Amino acid sequence: MKCWVQFLTTPSADTPGTTLLLHFDSKRYLIGHVAEGTQRAAVQRKLGLVKVSDIFLTGRVGWGTTGGILGMILTLADVVTGSREDSKEKGKKVAEEDKQWLNIHGGENLTHLLATARRFIFRKGLPVHTQEFRGGKDARPPSADPTWQDDLVKVWAMVLEPERPAAASSRKRSHEEFRTEILPVSLDGKEENAEEANDRDDQIRKGVVAAMFESKWRLDTLITTKLSDVVMPATVFIRNEQGKIEKYQGPLPGSGKDVPDIEVLTRNPWPGALIESLPPTAPATSSVSYIIKGHPQRGKFLPDVAKKLGVKPGPQFRALTTGESVTLADGTIVTPEQVLEPGKEGGGFAIIDLPSIEYVDAMINRQEWSSKDIMSGVEMAIWILGPGVVEDPRLKKFMEDHTELKHIVSSTDTSPNHIAFESPAEAAIRLHLLDPERFPIPVHSLEPTLQSKASAPPLYEDARVGKTFVLEPKFEVEDDKIIPYLDTAKVIREASPEVKALAETARMEVTNPEYLARLAERQEDIPSKDAEVITLGTGSALPSKYRNVSATLLRVPGFGNYLFDCGENTLGQLKRVLGDELPEVLRDLKVIWISHLHADHHLGTASVIKAWDQETRNNDVTKSRKLIVASDRGMLEWLREYAEVEAYGYDRVEPITMGRSTKDYDHQFTPEQTQLNGLTSIQSCLVEHCNGAMATVFNFPNGFKVAYSGDCRPSKTFAELGYGATLLIHEATFDDELRGDALLKKHSTTSEALGIGKQMNARRILLTHFSQRYQKIPVMDDGTDQVAIVAFDYMRAKLGDFAKVESFKPALMKLYEDKEDK
Numbered sequence: 018m019k020c021w022v023q024f025l026t027t028p029s030a031d032t033p034g035t036t037l038l039l040h041f042d043s044k045r046y047l048i049g050h051v052a053e054g055t056q057r058a059a060v061q062r063k064l065g066l067v068k069v070s071d072i073f074l075t076g077r078v079g080w081g082t083t084g085g086i087l088g089m090i091l092t093l094a095d096v097v098t099g100s101r102e103d104s105k106e107k108g109k110k111v112a113e114e115d116k117q118w119l120n121i122h123g124g125e126n127l128t129h130l131l132a133t134a135r136r137f138i139f140r141k142g143l144p145v146h147t148q149e150f151r152g153g154k155d156a157r158p159p160s161a162d163p164t165w166q167d168d169l170v171k172v173w174a175m176v177l178e179p180e181r182p183a184a185a186s187s188r189k190r191s192h193e194e195f196r197t198e199i200l201p202v203s204l205d206g207k208e209e210n211a212e213e214a215n216d217r218d219d220q221i222r223k224g225v226v227a228a229m230f231e232s233k234w235r236l237d238t239l240i241t242t243k244l245s246d247v248v249m250p251a252t253v254f255i256r257n258e259q260g261k262i263e264k265y266q267g268p269l270p271g272s273g274k275d276v277p278d279i280e281v282l283t284r285n286p287w288p289g290a291l292i293e294s295l296p297p298t299a300p301a302t303s304s305v306s307y308i309i310k311g312h313p314q315r316g317k318f319l320p321d322v323a324k325k326l327g328v329k330p331g332p333q334f335r336a337l338t339t340g341e342s343v344t345l346a347d348g349t350i351v352t353p354e355q356v357l358e359p360g361k362e363g364g365g366f367a368i369i370d371l372p373s374i375e376y377v378d379a380m381i382n383r384q385e386w387s388s389k390d391i392m393s394g395v396e397m398a399i400w401i402l403g404p405g406v407v408e409d410p411r412l413k414k415f416m417e418d419h420t421e422l423k424h425i426v427s428s429t430d431t432s433p434n435h436i437a438f439e440s441p442a443e444a445a446i447r448l449h450l451l452d453p454e455r456f457p458i459p460v461h462s463l464e465p466t467l468q469s470k471a472s473a474p475p476l477y478e479d480a481r482v483g484k485t486f487v488l489e490p491k492f493e494v495e496d497d498k499i500i501p502y503l504d505t506a507k508v509i510r511e512a513s514p515e516v517k518a519l520a521e522t523a524r525m526e527v528t529n530p531e532y533l534a535r536l537a538e539r540q541e542d543i544p545s546k547d548a549e550v551i552t553l554g555t556g557s558a559l560p561s562k563y564r565n566v567s568a569t570l571l572r573v574p575g576f577g578n579y580l581f582d583c584g585e586n587t588l589g590q591l592k593r594v595l596g597d598e599l600p601e602v603l604r605d606l607k608v609i610w611i612s613h614l615h616a617d618h619h620l621g622t623a624s625v626i627k628a629w630d631q632e633t634r635n636n637d638v639t640k641s642r643k644l645i646v647a648s649d650r651g652m653l654e655w656l657r658e659y660a661e662v663e664a665y666g667y668d669r670v671e672p673i674t675m676g677r678s679t680k681d682y683d684h685q686f687t688p689e690q691t692q693l694n695g696l697t698s699i700q701s702c703l704v705e706h707c708n709g710a711m712a713t714v715f716n717f718p719n720g721f722k723v724a725y726s727g728d729c730r731p732s733k734t735f736a737e738l739g740y741g742a743t744l745l746i747h748e749a750t751f752d753d754e755l756r757g758d759a760l761l762k763k764h765s766t767t768s769e770a771l772g773i774g775k776q777m778n779a780r781r782i783l784l785t786h787f788s789q790r791y792q793k794i795p796v797m798d799d800g801t802d803q804v805a806i807v808a809f810d811y812m813r814a815k816l817g818d819f820a821k822v823e824s825f826k827p828a829l830m831k832l833y834e835d836k837e838d839k
Contacts (some may be wrong), residue, residue, distance in 0.1 A: 048075070520825060612710060707728075710727060
């Protein structure tokens with residue numbers, strides 16, 4: 018049976034974590050980090066994940082190592098559910114007991130992290146089970162027995178604690194220490210000790226996770242309640258005179274109007290969302306590593322030897338080959354060892370995650386390294402190392418002492434900032450050839466941060482995406498599977514001459530002095546013409562080859578920078594577009610707006626806040642600043658709860674809750690606040706998409722007005738709220754011929770989005786959030802004094818240049834002629 022392990026990601030701006038795929042024919046395991054960008058890397062590599070049933074997370078539990086886990090769970094659940102439904106449609110019997118589980122193994126706070134997402138993560142097709150490996154007093158003593166095993170692999174978890182400084186009196190006390198001091202009272206009135214309290218808290222968290230992924234809740238189940246008791250926002254129904262259910266159109270609780278004393282129907286929230294708060298926790302410092310290897314392999318069966326011993330072919334042969342002894346007619350016992358060639362230990366590897374040099378001693382002193390039972394068959398050590406760790410002399414000495422292992426290092430020090438997603442980068446390069454002012458080449462490098470010093474022989478090899486290690490039937494390295502770095506010169510050579518000719522015509526037009534004079538005259542009254550829109554993610558639902566999920570950055574000189582939605586890997590997109598400009602952009606980031614609690618719109622928020630915090634916290638000019646996050650209460654509660662898992666900068670976030678009552682849809686800033694954040698107000702309105710979905714309008718003191726739709730069907734209320742907008746950013750998920758899909762999924766078509774722009778009398782319109790099935794350029798009608806353009810990932814366009822982008826439409830349409838996202 019052949020099995021192998023392969024690098025799926027190594028550190029880069031696109032994929033900040035290190036992920037490996039362990040492959041058996043019947044099953045797959047993800048090992049390492051599931052950071053932001055991991056599932057998009059799987060899409061880029063065309064790796065199906067339907068057979069993944071176990072994920073072994075290494076390192077500390079934090080967004081840098083697990084930022085992609087929530088999106089990954091959603092994708093896996095949808096894939097598994099789709100596979101089961103396909104089987105049913107083909108007439109295959111699918112038993113309920115055959116339902117696939119997803120087991121996630123990792124460090125302390127793993128379950129808590131998943132439970133914080135209960136308000137916006139809900140699936141029924143893939144129950145999730147978590148296993149936490151903990152250090153300190155909860156650590157499991159080293160043993161020859163594996164920590165976990167199934168029918169394919171055995172796993173030894175190694176929990177590493179960092180070296181503690183001698184004076185630790187000022188450190189933050191752990192949750193367990195508080196538990197020791199304050200003994201909670203259980204439901205039956207008896208005092209609990211710390212261990213009992215922690216067990217109870219763990220069961221609560223596990224119960225929440227179970228409710229998120231293994232619930233009997235149904236979307237179409239309605240409950241009867243009094244209208245005055247409905248918690249808004251919610252969709253409310255009534256029965257008409259004929260007894261049919263229809264949407265209630267009258268005044269709602271929180272609208273400022275009296276509501277009638279009637280019974281209505283509303284959907285019951287899914288169970289996970291009903292949990293108001295979780296048991297408290299605190300950031301954990303332990304880092305998890307593993308030794309993973311296959312089960313021992315039996316030797317080849319020797320039939321001639323068995324016959325000589327009197328064993329008859331048939332059931333007795335089968336019993337011996339499966340490791341059972343057989344008794345002959347004369348009472349002689351024949352054991353498998355008598356008729357099998359010598360077996361061998363299963364092949365395996367160690368994966369060691371050292372976030373910093375404080376973990377090196379703990380790793381070196383592990384007893385597993387000297388255990389023959391554990392290490393027999395282990396052929397290599399894969400090192401996931403934080404900055405500076407690879408140069409630690411203790412680690413080098415360990416490698417020198419263990420030359421029987423092949424050492425592979427994955428680190429930001431040794432891995433260049435290569436382009437991990439070749440498809441969107443190739444598209445960006447083709448667009449750059451067309452219009453270099455608006456379409457930059459993604460920032461990348463093929464030189465690692467740390468130039469390794471030559472040693473003879475070298476102590477380790479650098480990790481590369483695609484690098485593969487065969488574990489069975491014998492250990493082999495397959496470097497021919499390494500994914501080559503993107504050949505940018507080839508992309509340039511293969512550029513279409515026809516597209517280049519059309520682009521040259523457009524460039525001549527937009528640089529013509531007469532054209533520029535007319536454009537300046539037409540735009541003379543537009544405020545903040547130098548405001549720049551940077552489209553970081555322009556796709557819908559989930560990351561694809563060509564388009565990342567939703568995020569749009571607006572830079573308004575003199576006022577600040579503003580981020581509209583923040584899907585997974587927004588920070589990676591920022592790094593690709595901005596490069597050395599990123600620190601300056603982060604320092605001037607004033608507001609993050611999250612339109613609704615769908616994962617593709619907000620799972621990059623924590624990492625962006627953390628990057629902002631790291632850039633501004635230790636600077637005398639910026640350390641007192643706050644970062645506004647404006648959204649629904651559920652989003653802000655998630656940010657608060659996640660801060661218990663990781664200190665990512667939430668203490669410097671200024672949350673603004675929108676949409677809970679009439680006044681919460683119009684947040685006015687004082688003159689002093691306007692001076693700090695550049696805005697006079699943030700206004701919003703509910704739109705038709707999902708519970709709590711809102712569109713927004715940002716108002717600036719100079720009359721600049723930006724309207725952002727989020728995801729929604731066309732909204733008359735939004736058109737009225739944003740009337741006179743300088744810039745409208747509107748979703749256009751579906752082409753016009755797919756209006757039925759837009760109605761079903763509560764999105765807008767291209768024409769509907771443009772229609773809102775006309776109702777709004779918006780001067781400039783940016784269409785974004787396209788269905789991942791389409792890479793084509795939508796056909797649009799030109800407005801009179803309106804200019805509408807289509808967004809692409811990595812695009813940078815100043816408001817005053819929208820008309821120039823419009824001039825490149827013939828070249829763009831030719832470039833994407835008949836191209837779809839496969």
